[in-house]
Amino acid sequence: xxxxxxxxxxIFLLLSFTGFAxxxxxxxxxxxxxxxxxxxxxxxxxxxxxxxxxxxxxxEQLYASWKKALPLGFPVPEVSYGIARAALLRAxxxxxxxxxxxxCEAFQRLVEATHSSPHVAxxxxxxxxxxxxxxxxxxxxxxxxxxxxxxxxxxxxxEPSKRLAWALSLGPWATTDLYxxxxxxxxxxxxxxxxxxxxxxxxxxxxxxTEQRNYAAQLVTSKAxxxxxxxxxxxxxxxxxxxxxxxxxxxxxxxxxxxxxxxDAAINEVxxxxxxxxxxxxxxSAYIKSIATVPLSTNSDLLRRHLDALLADIYEVEGxxxxxxxxRVRKDLNRxxxxxxxxxxxxxxxxxxxxxxxEDDEQRTLQLDVLGQSLGIxxxxxxxxxxxxxxxxxxxxxxxxxxxxxLVSDDNLNFHPSRGHIETQVFFIDGRETVALLFEQxxxxxxxxxxxxxxxxxxxxxxxxNLIQVYGKGRI
Amino acid sequence: MTQxxxxxxxxxxxxxxxxxxxxxxxxxxxxxxAIPYPVYTISPLALRDPVVRILLSNISYxxxxxxxxxxxxxxxxxxxxxxxxxxxxxxxxxxxxxxSSGAPTTAEEIQxxxxxxxxxxxxxxxxxxxxxxxxxxHSALKQxxxxxxxxxxxxxxxxxxxxxxxxxxxxxxxxxDPVIPTQLIRKLQNIREISVDRPETxxxxxxxxxxxxxxxxxxxxxxxxxxxxxxxxxxxxxxxxFGRHFGKGTFFSGLGPYQIxxxxxxxxxxxxxxxxxYLPALPRTAVIDFQYFPDxxxxxxxxxxxxxxxxALPTHGQLQALKEDPTxxxxxxxxxxxxxxxxxxxxxxxxxxxxxxxxxxxxxxxIIVRKSLSLDNEALARFDLRGTFLP
Numbered sequence: 001x002x003x004x005x006x007x008x009x010x011i012f013l014l015l016s017f018t019g020f021a022x023x024x025x026x027x028x029x030x031x032x033x034x035x036x037x038x039x040x041x042x043x044x045x046x047x048x049x050x051x052x053x054x055x056x057x058x059x060e061q062l063y064a065s066w067k068k069a070l071p072l073g074f075p076v077p078e079v080s081y082g083i084a085r086a087a088l089l090r091a092x093x094x095x096x097x098x099x100x101x102x103x104c105e106a107f108q109r110l111v112e113a114t115h116s117s118p119h120v121a122x123x124x125x126x127x128x129x130x131x132x133x134x135x136x137x138x139x140x141x142x143x144x145x146x147x148x149x150x151x152x153x154x155x156x157x158x159e160p161s162k163r164l165a166w167a168l169s170l171g172p173w174a175t176t177d178l179y180x181x182x183x184x185x186x187x188x189x190x191x192x193x194x195x196x197x198x199x200x201x202x203x204x205x206x207x208x209x210t211e212q213r214n215y216a217a218q219l220v221t222s223k224a225x226x227x228x229x230x231x232x233x234x235x236x237x238x239x240x241x242x243x244x245x246x247x248x249x250x251x252x253x254x255x256x257x258x259x260x261x262x263x264d265a266a267i268n269e270v271x272x273x274x275x276x277x278x279x280x281x282x283x284x285s286a287y288i289k290s291i292a293t294v295p296l297s298t299n300s301d302l303l304r305r306h307l308d309a310l311l312a313d314i315y316e317v318e319g320x321x322x323x324x325x326x327x328r329v330r331k332d333l334n335r336x337x338x339x340x341x342x343x344x345x346x347x348x349x350x351x352x353x354x355x356x357x358x359e360d361d362e363q364r365t366l367q368l369d370v371l372g373q374s375l376g377i378x379x380x381x382x383x384x385x386x387x388x389x390x391x392x393x394x395x396x397x398x399x400x401x402x403x404x405x406x407l408v409s410d411d412n413l414n415f416h417p418s419r420g421h422i423e424t425q426v427f428f429i430d431g432r433e434t435v436a437l438l439f440e441q442x443x444x445x446x447x448x449x450x451x452x453x454x455x456x457x458x459x460x461x462x463x464x465x466n467l468i469q470v471y472g473k474g475r476i
Numbered sequence: 477m478t479q480x481x482x483x484x485x486x487x488x489x490x491x492x493x494x495x496x497x498x499x500x501x502x503x504x505x506x507x508x509x510a511i512p513y514p515v516y517t518i519s520p521l522a523l524r525d526p527v528v529r530i531l532l533s534n535i536s537y538x539x540x541x542x543x544x545x546x547x548x549x550x551x552x553x554x555x556x557x558x559x560x561x562x563x564x565x566x567x568x569x570x571x572x573x574x575x576s577s578g579a580p581t582t583a584e585e586i587q588x589x590x591x592x593x594x595x596x597x598x599x600x601x602x603x604x605x606x607x608x609x610x611x612x613x614h615s616a617l618k619q620x621x622x623x624x625x626x627x628x629x630x631x632x633x634x635x636x637x638x639x640x641x642x643x644x645x646x647x648x649x650x651x652x653d654p655v656i657p658t659q660l661i662r663k664l665q666n667i668r669e670i671s672v673d674r675p676e677t678x679x680x681x682x683x684x685x686x687x688x689x690x691x692x693x694x695x696x697x698x699x700x701x702x703x704x705x706x707x708x709x710x711x712x713x714x715x716x717x718f719g720r721h722f723g724k725g726t727f728f729s730g731l732g733p734y735q736i737x738x739x740x741x742x743x744x745x746x747x748x749x750x751x752x753x754y755l756p757a758l759p760r761t762a763v764i765d766f767q768y769f770p771d772x773x774x775x776x777x778x779x780x781x782x783x784x785x786x787x788a789l790p791t792h793g794q795l796q797a798l799k800e801d802p803t804x805x806x807x808x809x810x811x812x813x814x815x816x817x818x819x820x821x822x823x824x825x826x827x828x829x830x831x832x833x834x835x836x837x838x839x840x841x842x843i844i845v846r847k848s849l850s851l852d853n854e855a856l857a858r859f860d861l862r863g864t865f866l867p
Contacts, residue, residue, distance in 0.1 A: 250582070250584075337717060338717075353737070353740075355726035355736060355737050355748075356577065356726075357577060357714055357718075358577040358714075359577070359714060359717070362577075380717050412725050413725075413740065
């Protein structure tokens, strides 16, 4: 009986000691990992300093910290991953004779991590990244008579692309992992896949930087690639539209159709979010209004009609019923691609011909409220204009209906006031003045708009494409 | 006053006059050119109408230009070269050229312009009637069918060609609108492909790199650079929107120092400088007024009083009258040089006035100018008035 009690006590003590040792080991492990991660964060934040002052000591300390997290030598996946990253970092600054052993050690540790935790995507992505840069480590590291060399001989080779595919199937993904995976795909020459991952990253990563976005945009060299890479969500897509519009105008014009259809999809996505109550009403209206101000929206009938319908409801709710009515009328009209002209000093407006024609989507700005100036349009054959919208970019003052003189002509030789009735409505929408001219009948091919108020109060200016917009029906 | 003192005073006076003069003669405000018939349509392919050709020389430049020697030189392009077999021509484009509207003239725009010319040349194949010089050449007469009304209405330019086949072997063409030179049609049809050669590089630096335009020809053409000169580059996007009105009134957008400010056929055509011309300090004259005069005498009177400075197509009678006026002079017309490429001129009318006689016959070999008018080589070579001014 006494022996039984001694045995029980011994077992109890053994179990207690084992539990205590495990707890202490886990505690030590957690502390060591936390310390190593903190050191790594410090290095990342001091990134510029890394390349300028070459802090070998800090990197070696980081490496040593990760190594210390394995006091008993048992592989822990997170620690193996940490050692691998630190070894690669150390290889950057180490002497040449140490670089290969460090890389091989990184390989070994990543293999350990993936074997121990095959369901952690990060480890597979890191290993795939290393595999693309050192395709056959079992040969390269074979010469090393060390632990890494011998264990890599046992590595069952999995192609990087297959490893990546497995990693991506594990989802959900950390944004950094996705970004790294896209870079690995680029190294593998699978650009489409890389662009797709970059697109997904932009959707889920609120910290996707402008530099990263520019990098992703730079990768796009064809319409097909743009279709893959272009984000389908607001506001990311607007960044891309702006990027191509300002920096790659030729490509923007060539691939405009892709931007239009994708932006239309983004609008639908915003609507879905709103209807699913994932978007507050004020944010919803702000998003739609923001999209409506983009040049792509004003020059595409597909987008403009969609937005007009949405904006009409929004402005109706905001108490701008008259403007909402105009939008509902405009929704059913086409934007007519007119030609525009401006005469700075039109002293004989009834006799002066319009000249110096520019296209409807001209981006240069013009000020409307300049005395003596005539702003003209030519209506292409077969078109009937029923609405002209004059839109100010800024919010300085407001001019009345009587400030404008409208002249029309059939032949650009003689101008006269329109025989039909023109209804003029002035609005102040979101801080911008907008004038709507509604034509009862189209009795002209040429139109002149002149500002006549000598007591100038407003500063009415905008890009020519937005300053004057002509809507109507006819053969486009 | 001693002789020495006189010369010293003369030198001082000369020095004062020299420093009193501006270091560079300033541009004049307006230049007047008298024309004998109204211009209803300015077609970029109507290169055998002398007045239209003069207008095009100022509002629509080609890739190259014709010099006084009849050779070609760069204009809108920086350089050009041909392949050894003369079937591939490469033009290196300038990056600073823009249409009169201010829209940049890209390689694609120039490509579209030439594609347009090719299409029009193919459609205009009816206009191949050539003037027969003698009865023996009657068999050489080539004639194709004139366009149907439907074809005519679909063409951007309202051409109408009236054929009269008299009993005499000489065939005369009466044109309401001028026709395209036959040789030009053949040259355009010889172009197999026009391609833009843009270097593959980061897209953010493409604007700074050289863009080339390549013309692949079916048959070798060692003179491609010469005959491509009169083909003025036009803004295709704007031209399409003008539709069949393109070329009428102010409906024209080309690449040149001037743009059409007014075109009232019964009065004339007014050209004004563009703000986007790529050569600095040009043009020298702000406005060129092509005034139509119904008779030669009124044109000559206008020249004498200073209302115009050039008579583009003078008559024998006007040339005779020069003897009485020491301020005017007749010189060789640039039209002589221009006709080397596109052939003899097709005048809408042969005499300045209706029912005129030989002294009223319009001449394309000379022009009458004011002696004080400063004409540069561009004006003398092809009636390009960008450097012309009245001091």
